[in-house]
Amino acid sequence: MAKAQTANKGVTPRSEDYSKWYQDVIAKAELADYSPVKGSMVIRPYGYALWENIQKALDKMFKDTGHVNAYFPMLIPMSFLKREAEHVEGFAPELAVVTHAGGKELEEPLVVRPTSETIINEMYSQWVQSYRDLPILINQWANVVRWELRPRLFLRTTEFLWQEGHTAHATAAEAEAEALQMLEVYRTFAEDFAAIPVEYGRKSHAEKFAGAVHTYTIEAMMGDKKALQSGTSHNLGQNFAKAFNIEFQDEKGEMQHAWQTSWGMSTRMIGGIIMAHGDDKGLIFPPKLAPYQAVIVPIFRTDEDKALVMAAAKELKGQLGDLRVHLDARDTVTSGFKFNDWEMRGVPVRIDLGPKDIEKEQVVLVRRDTGEKMFVPMAGLQERLTTLLDEIQTALFERAKAFRAANTHMIDDYETFKTQVAGDGGFIHAHWCEDAACETKIKEETKATVRCYPMNAVPEAGSCVFCGKPSQGRVIFAKSY
Amino acid sequence: MAKAQTANKGVTPRSEDYSKWYQDVIAKAELADYSPVKGSMVIRPYGYALWENIQKALDKMFKDTGHVNAYFPMLIPMSFLKREAEHVEGFAPELAVVTHAGGKELEEPLVVRPTSETIINEMYSQWVQSYRDLPILINQWANVVRWELRPRLFLRTTEFLWQEGHTAHATAAEAEAEALQMLEVYRTFAEDFAAIPVEYGRKSHAEKFAGAVHTYTIEAMMGDKKALQSGTSHNLGQNFAKAFNIEFQDEKGEMQHAWQTSWGMSTRMIGGIIMAHGDDKGLIFPPKLAPYQAVIVPIFRTDEDKALVMAAAKELKGQLGDLRVHLDARDTVTSGFKFNDWEMRGVPVRIDLGPKDIEKEQVVLVRRDTGEKMFVPMAGLQERLTTLLDEIQTALFERAKAFRAANTHMIDDYETFKTQVAGDGGFIHAHWCEDAACETKIKEETKATVRCYPMNAVPEAGSCVFCGKPSQGRVIFAKSY
Numbered sequence: 023m024a025k026a027q028t029a030n031k032g033v034t035p036r037s038e039d040y041s042k043w044y045q046d047v048i049a050k051a052e053l054a055d056y057s058p059v060k061g062s063m064v065i066r067p068y069g070y071a072l073w074e075n076i077q078k079a080l081d082k083m084f085k086d087t088g089h090v091n092a093y094f095p096m097l098i099p100m101s102f103l104k105r106e107a108e109h110v111e112g113f114a115p116e117l118a119v120v121t122h123a124g125g126k127e128l129e130e131p132l133v134v135r136p137t138s139e140t141i142i143n144e145m146y147s148q149w150v151q152s153y154r155d156l157p158i159l160i161n162q163w164a165n166v167v168r169w170e171l172r173p174r175l176f177l178r179t180t181e182f183l184w185q186e187g188h189t190a191h192a193t194a195a196e197a198e199a200e201a202l203q204m205l206e207v208y209r210t211f212a213e214d215f216a217a218i219p220v221e222y223g224r225k226s227h228a229e230k231f232a233g234a235v236h237t238y239t240i241e242a243m244m245g246d247k248k249a250l251q252s253g254t255s256h257n258l259g260q261n262f263a264k265a266f267n268i269e270f271q272d273e274k275g276e277m278q279h280a281w282q283t284s285w286g287m288s289t290r291m292i293g294g295i296i297m298a299h300g301d302d303k304g305l306i307f308p309p310k311l312a313p314y315q316a317v318i319v320p321i322f323r324t325d326e327d328k329a330l331v332m333a334a335a336k337e338l339k340g341q342l343g344d345l346r347v348h349l350d351a352r353d354t355v356t357s358g359f360k361f362n363d364w365e366m367r368g369v370p371v372r373i374d375l376g377p378k379d380i381e382k383e384q385v386v387l388v389r390r391d392t393g394e395k396m397f398v399p400m401a402g403l404q405e406r407l408t409t410l411l412d413e414i415q416t417a418l419f420e421r422a423k424a425f426r427a428a429n430t431h432m433i434d435d436y437e438t439f440k441t442q443v444a445g446d447g448g449f450i451h452a453h454w455c456e457d458a459a460c461e462t463k464i465k466e467e468t469k470a471t472v473r474c475y476p477m478n479a480v481p482e483a484g485s486c487v488f489c490g491k492p493s494q495g496r497v498i499f500a501k502s503y
Numbered sequence: 504m505a506k507a508q509t510a511n512k513g514v515t516p517r518s519e520d521y522s523k524w525y526q527d528v529i530a531k532a533e534l535a536d537y538s539p540v541k542g543s544m545v546i547r548p549y550g551y552a553l554w555e556n557i558q559k560a561l562d563k564m565f566k567d568t569g570h571v572n573a574y575f576p577m578l579i580p581m582s583f584l585k586r587e588a589e590h591v592e593g594f595a596p597e598l599a600v601v602t603h604a605g606g607k608e609l610e611e612p613l614v615v616r617p618t619s620e621t622i623i624n625e626m627y628s629q630w631v632q633s634y635r636d637l638p639i640l641i642n643q644w645a646n647v648v649r650w651e652l653r654p655r656l657f658l659r660t661t662e663f664l665w666q667e668g669h670t671a672h673a674t675a676a677e678a679e680a681e682a683l684q685m686l687e688v689y690r691t692f693a694e695d696f697a698a699i700p701v702e703y704g705r706k707s708h709a710e711k712f713a714g715a716v717h718t719y720t721i722e723a724m725m726g727d728k729k730a731l732q733s734g735t736s737h738n739l740g741q742n743f744a745k746a747f748n749i750e751f752q753d754e755k756g757e758m759q760h761a762w763q764t765s766w767g768m769s770t771r772m773i774g775g776i777i778m779a780h781g782d783d784k785g786l787i788f789p790p791k792l793a794p795y796q797a798v799i800v801p802i803f804r805t806d807e808d809k810a811l812v813m814a815a816a817k818e819l820k821g822q823l824g825d826l827r828v829h830l831d832a833r834d835t836v837t838s839g840f841k842f843n844d845w846e847m848r849g850v851p852v853r854i855d856l857g858p859k860d861i862e863k864e865q866v867v868l869v870r871r872d873t874g875e876k877m878f879v880p881m882a883g884l885q886e887r888l889t890t891l892l893d894e895i896q897t898a899l900f901e902r903a904k905a906f907r908a909a910n911t912h913m914i915d916d917y918e919t920f921k922t923q924v925a926g927d928g929g930f931i932h933a934h935w936c937e938d939a940a941c942e943t944k945i946k947e948e949t950k951a952t953v954r955c956y957p958m959n960a961v962p963e964a965g966s967c968v969f970c971g972k973p974s975q976g977r978v979i980f981a982k983s984y
Binding site for chain 2: 055057058059062063064065066067069070071073074090091092093094095096097098099102114115116117118119120121122123124125131132134141144145148154160164165167169171180181183354
């Protein structure tokens with residue numbers, strides 16, 4: 023039996039078993055597959071098409087903000103990692119190590135990049151001599167490896183795809199502005215393309231990137247009310263510049279170390295899109311990133327009708343211009359099967375077309391997010407569909423925003439805090455004294471962590487939800503992926 | 504002193520030292536750099552922009568021929584490689600091996616993919632059950648590692664970027680048609696985008712891919728008259744399907760092994776573009792792939808003129824639409840420096856703009872390939888420039904074709920053959936008996952190898968240039984990279 027025939031069996035409802043639902047939609051929609059190597063995944067064509075759309079949108083935003091792409095080697099001498107003490111401490115447990123190559127044992131082991139600060143900054147130290155060589159604004163699209171003991175497709179895999187930006191600047195202020203600019207790029211991408219509202223702000227010291235001065239993050243709420251860290255932007259200060267000796271002569275002729283940032287977003291974002299929008303029937307993709315924005319399902323009973331409908335369907339597809347439209351021409355499955363299949367696969371709009379529709383010069387549009395059915399004239403369909411896709415994009419964002427609002431809580435006492443985290447979960451805005459000891463205790467007792475200091479929060483004096491000491495403002499706590 | 508200031512010193516002339524010229528243009532044009540790990544390279548932004556244009560053109564052709572992209576894991580269990588005997592024999596000496604990960608020694612070593620037939624076909628064996636699941640037409644953009652003892656930037660590096668297509672079909676005929684189709688895609692890309700004429704045809708048994716039934720290749724002539732294998736397409740027959748058990752039930756209900764192909768083109772193509780078109784002054788990029796198709800150089804002496812010229816230059820750039828135009832706004836170097844710099848960097852057209860040009864509402868266009876200078880009205884510049892870029896694209900192709908024709912020789916006796924290879928080189932069309940022993944002897948004695956059985960050759964009976972035994976037609980011999 024062909025694979026496609028099994029897809030119709032449906033997915034485990036979200037409400038019943040969220041984790042099983044997540045696995046089911048990925049398997050049945052053929053987004054990804056586990057590979058024979060523990061922890062690593064195969065991104066299948068339907069999942070990869072989503073990644074290509076993510077790449078296209080992000081890459082344009084990077085270039086519009088003055089960045090260029092480049093490519094640095096994947097294998098990094100082990101000694102490079104050791105040059106920045108916090109960095110190696112953070113990544114050592116996750117490294118994959120090449121010890122043999124070309125039939126011989128290597129003199130120095132090479133690590134498969136878990137991130138590329140070290141190799142990139144080694145090159146920057148060779149390229150930068152003068153303030154005229156700055157800023158360097160480079161991004162790289164690459165695979166990275168971080169050994170995972172408890173892998174989950176897209177969310178935590180041994181190998182994943184991402185982009186990593188690495189910049190070098192002549193002043194501290196420029197580096198900070200760059201880190202904030204890229205946070206804003208990620209926020210814009212998440213909200214305007216992925217239709218996922220995000221909290222954004224600085225990470226706590228305990229949660230920052232190994233080697234950074236501070237880390238900015240965007241945090242999204244998933245359908246189970248947990249947080250997903252979806253993109254991070256780091257101000258590295260002069261930490262790596264000192265470790266790798268990136269020195270330049272400034273305008274006054276004095277030698278200085280460069281100020282740096284790095285920032286990344288990964289295939290994890292696909293997991294975020296799945297979990298932020300999906301429902302009991304399966305996936306719901308935001309139109310701006312969906313592999314197919316609409317699917318035409320031809321409907322017929324007789325061979326005569328088939329010829330008529332298929333010809334009209336092909337013509338229709340041709341009229342829809344640059345919209346990403348797929349014509350489901352399979353004749354091994356029924357149209358009922360196709361309805362369920364594309365619903366499960368999250369295509370924003372279904373276009374049904376039968377002999378009667380052709381007679382009336384109309385099509386039937388079905389919205390994936392609401393199930394709404396619309397009879398629409400064929401003439402002007404491209405414009406109508408474009409508008410509808412925009413409406414769906416906005417509706418998904420508004421729905422996710424409303425969901426987050428309904429699951430965001432201001433909590434001021436620790437008992438309520440514990441009950442909320444253990445019960446209904448969600449994002450908790452609470453006061454915290456910024457002492458790492460309280461943060462650790464809260465994490466141990468509730469599994470909730472500080473997601474960020476939200477940047478758009480109104481300053482408000484209060485007292486730490488755990489210890490009662492003074493606090494400058496609320497931070498966001500949540501359980502997270 | 505800023506890097507840019509050193510670029511003006513010029514490159515070693517091609518005629519003087521071809522290999523030094525190649526290194527010089529790559530270094531001075533900032534296309535790539537050696538990394539601290541022996542044999543691996545950093546692709547710098549200007550080189551990577553060329554790769555992005557190559558990717559865009561190829562990716563479109565792949566999609567237009569029905570292929571989709573996906574991504575498979577980079578780390579492959581060592582045992583997988585051993586399943587296809589020829590394959591492991593071919594790749595074993597070049598493997599990089601991960602023996603430790605996550606702080607432990609692995610039970611089974613993992614190799615960093617040198618190519619992905621094994622891991623991909625393992626997945627195909629899980630995905631394919633029925634003829635309805637075929638064909639599978641997947642491409643992957645990825646990095647691969649093959650340990651190199653004598654690396655050369657772009658041509659032979661330990662890690663390189665490429666695309667690898669992997670397809671599975673229900674019949675032998677379909678697989679053969681696919682292999683030939685992708686050869687044609689590569690030929691079209693090389694000739695229509697890279698402006699490099701190629702010989703195309705089947706490889707000899709000795710030169711085919713490890714594990715293939717046969718390999719098709721495109722072979723380009725470089726500026727030093729050596730051949731560069733620039734893209735290959737393999738008919739794998741059922742070799743991997745048998746090794747990985749890719750079985751399907753055909754329409755009659757009988758079990759069959761799938762028929763397969765794989766095909767790849769890599770960052771090596773950048774080396775080909777450099778060597779096919781460059782001259783003593785540096786690079787010449789074909790307009791369709793050039794990172795910048797034109798560069799505007801503003802010319803002024805006074806601050807007053809500067810303001811006027813820069814404003815006009817910005818406006819001009821804005822008027823050039825989708826053309827890839829760069830405005831060289833550097834004020835740390837002279838315009839004379841810029842002329843030399845962009846000439847060396849291979850930008851097809853320079854656009855000079857000074858106060859007098861603005862007065863006359865004209866610009867000066869300078870062709871990189873011929874040095875020709877043209878005074879052209881500002882009005883309608885986009886159309887004029889578009890036409891000029893097309894002319895340059897064609898001129899580069901025609902020049903390369905003429906060069907190849909002038910350096911292609913029909914040779915029928917071995918003494919002349921040896922003298923030609925040892926002397927002026929080039930492509931030699933000669934008869935060969937197809938005996939591997941003759942091929943090996945010729946290689947040992949002259950370093951020339953069989954590049955391909957040219958597919959567009961007229962059949963012609965003759966006798967082997969080495970042993971005199973009968974031959975069905977000429978093959979192409981050349982020294983190669």
